[in-house]
Every structure is written in C-alpha cells, then in structure tokens.
Amino acid sequence: MDADFWLARWKKREIGFHQVEINRFLKQYWSTLELTRDRTVFVPLCGKSKDILWLSEQGHHVLGVELSEAAVQEFFEEWEVPPKVDQKGSFTCYSGKNVELLVGDCFALTAEDLREVAGVYDRAALVALPPDMRRHYVDLLAELLPVKAQTLLITFEYRPGALKGPPFSIDIEAVKKLFEGQCVMTMLDSQPFDFRGVDAIEHTFRLSYL
Ligand SMILES: C[S@@+](CC[C@H](N)C(=O)[O-])C[C@H]1O[C@@H](n2cnc3c(N)ncnc32)[C@H](O)[C@@H]1O
Known part of the structure; x- marks a missing residue:
C-alpha cells in the first residue's frame, strides 16, 4: 500500500472509508482517556x-497527518474555514x-512533530x-x-480471506501482540456488524503508553 495507491483512491473517489x-x-x-x-x-x-471536527469541538488542539493534499483541502472547504498553508519540515501544513x-x-514524522501529543485517535489507520x-x-x-x-x-476483524484489504482484518490477539510491552491495553468494546456483506467485528481499545 504505497502512496500512489492512496492518492489514486482519492483521485478516483474510492473513499468508502x-x-x-x-x-x-x-x-x-x-x-475514558481522561484528557483535559x-x-x-x-x-x-x-x-x-469529521471526527477531527468533533475532537476540536471538545476543545482539543488536533494534529493530523494525511498523504493526500486533496483530502486535507476538502476537509477545510467542508468546514468552511480558510486554512493557513505553510511548510513544516518535510510537510505542508494546513x-x-x-x-x-x-x-x-506519517513515516516521516519526528518526535518534535508529536512532542505536544497527549492523545491519539486511530480509526481506520492501523487497519489501513x-x-x-x-x-x-x-x-x-x-x-x-x-x-x-x-x-x-478502533480495529476491524473478519474471516481471513473474506475481503481483500484495506481494511485489513486484525484480530484481538494480533492487536495485543503488536502493542505488547509498549502499552497497557484495555478492551472497551466489540460490536458485530455487516461490512460489504461480510460478517465483521469492530473492536475498540484504550492504550496507555508506558
Ligand atoms: C482508510 S483511510 C482512513 C481515513 C480516516 N482515518 C477516516 O477514518 O476517515 C486511510 C487514510 O490514510 C492515508 N494514508 C495512507 N498511508 C499513509 C501514510 N503513510 N501517511 C499518511 N497518510 C496515509 C490515506 O490517504 C487515507 O486517506
């Protein structure tokens, strides 16, 4: 899943996610994250x-990273807030x-970019x-x-082979293995749902970095 794959998805408007x-x-x-x-x-x-808007409405400063400049431009257009655009290291910052x-x-981020971060919201990122x-x-x-x-x-699980990702299926054991030794993990929810005709389960976790 390289940059071209995602840029093409945005260009072709294949953004079912x-x-x-x-x-x-x-x-x-x-x-439950107890962030002020x-x-x-x-x-x-x-x-x-749209979850970015909800988080901003909670009073948080929201920092996102996204490969597609068109997606970021659309976000600000739909929000009807004219963005300021400048360069921040290797990133164009809106x-x-x-x-x-x-x-x-995201693989070009540095600790300096994330130094103020107290909370992370991952929906359809890890599974992508x-x-x-x-x-x-x-x-x-x-x-x-x-x-x-x-x-x-928030992750996603379905029968192996039932779909060609993304989104990729990651079961609970795989999530535990990925974050082992890095975080304390609390399982918050697991809800079955129908995803494109396939039985899937959406899992929600809280992770606290050590
Ligand atoms: C499945 S979508 C999820 C988007 C968003 N989290 C949501 O819930 O609507 C994955 C997004 O990640 C972006 N993306 C993929 N690889 C990336 C990378 N290496 N760095 C930054 N963004 C990336 C894609 O362009 C796409 O918009």
Missing part, C-alpha cells in the same frame, strides 16, 4: 474525517482554528496498513509519542 457521521465509538469512549480539553490529539492517516493537518507520509507496514507504524508511534500518551484505537 469516509464517514459522514461522527464515529459512535469515539463519542462513546473518548472520555486543552491537550493535543494526534489523528494519524486522518483523511478528511491550519485553521485549533486544527493542524500535515500533508505527507498491510502487516509489514503495521509493525513499523506501531513501533514508530511508540518511539515518537510522549510517555503516557493515551490512544483510542
């Missing part, structure tokens, strides 16, 4: 998610009100990455995130 409603697990479980309003929340692989979205590859990139992504976040950062993680 985009939700027009705020994610229900975000609304239900965000408070002023804290910075990182949204990796953010697309143009900012408006309390939202800052970095256009570029194939297994080899997934390990790299998890280890990178563990290396870059400040100690005690809290994450709300």
